[in-house]
Amino acid sequence: MSAFFDKTLREVIEVSASNSPTPGGGSVSAMVACFGVAMTAMVCNLTVGKEKFKDVEPQVQAILDEANAIIKKLEKLVDEDMMEFSNFMKAYQLPKNTDEEKATRTEAVQKALKSATDTPMEIARVCLQILAITEKLSTIGNKMAISDAGVAAYVAESCVNAVLLSADINIPMIKDEQYVQKVLAEKAQLVAEAKKLKDMALTVVQERMK
Numbered sequence: 001m002s003a004f005f006d007k008t009l010r011e012v013i014e015v016s017a018s019n020s021p022t023p024g025g026g027s028v029s030a031m032v033a034c035f036g037v038a039m040t041a042m043v044c045n046l047t048v049g050k051e052k053f054k055d056v057e058p059q060v061q062a063i064l065d066e067a068n069a070i071i072k073k074l075e076k077l078v079d080e081d082m083m084e085f086s087n088f089m090k091a092y093q094l095p096k097n098t099d100e101e102k103a104t105r106t107e108a109v110q111k112a113l114k115s116a117t118d119t120p121m122e123i124a125r126v127c128l129q130i131l132a133i134t135e136k137l138s139t140i141g142n143k144m145a146i147s148d149a150g151v152a153a154y155v156a157e158s159c160v161n162a163v164l165l166s167a168d169i170n171i172p173m174i175k176d177e178q179y180v181q182k183v184l185a186e187k188a189q190l191v192a193e194a195k196k197l198k199d200m201a202l203t204v205v206q207e208r209m210k
Helices: 009-017 025-045 051-092 099-140 143-168 177-208
Strands: none
Touching: 025 051, 025 099, 025 143, 051 099, 099 143, 099 177, 143 177
């Protein structure tokens, strides 16, 4: 379990607003995504066990199980994102007085930059999973709570775009061009797919709210 997640919501907001560099944008995006997928889980919990939705209960229960697993995954990624920033700062602060030290420092910084990019990319992938299960839920979830599935879709798409900024800031400093191009290509796919899934979910949600 994450010690950070044991803090009160007020404490989380206070440390996020402070001059502490962590939690930064990546971690905050992951935390916000937890609220998004929590809405998906809530709609599931308001659907499961209702006689009216008995026919779709197995599908909704599967979505609920995945939503709960995603929350745990995001909790881990919040800690990982904060750790990666710490690792980058340690690499950046290595001595650079000799050519050997400079080479060691450069290698460490480049490795840390990639790790600090991989984590927000993984958070974005997880946010896409939120959108995928929310889009499925939008058609079968309890109509009385379906607006919250729309909230989940909006939040999750926003988190995809937000967390990718934490990758964007590292990319100009990464010298491995092949790695950079791979990340940029996946980023474009994630953004496009997130928008598609959000639009699909919202179309259904808005129709079912009429």
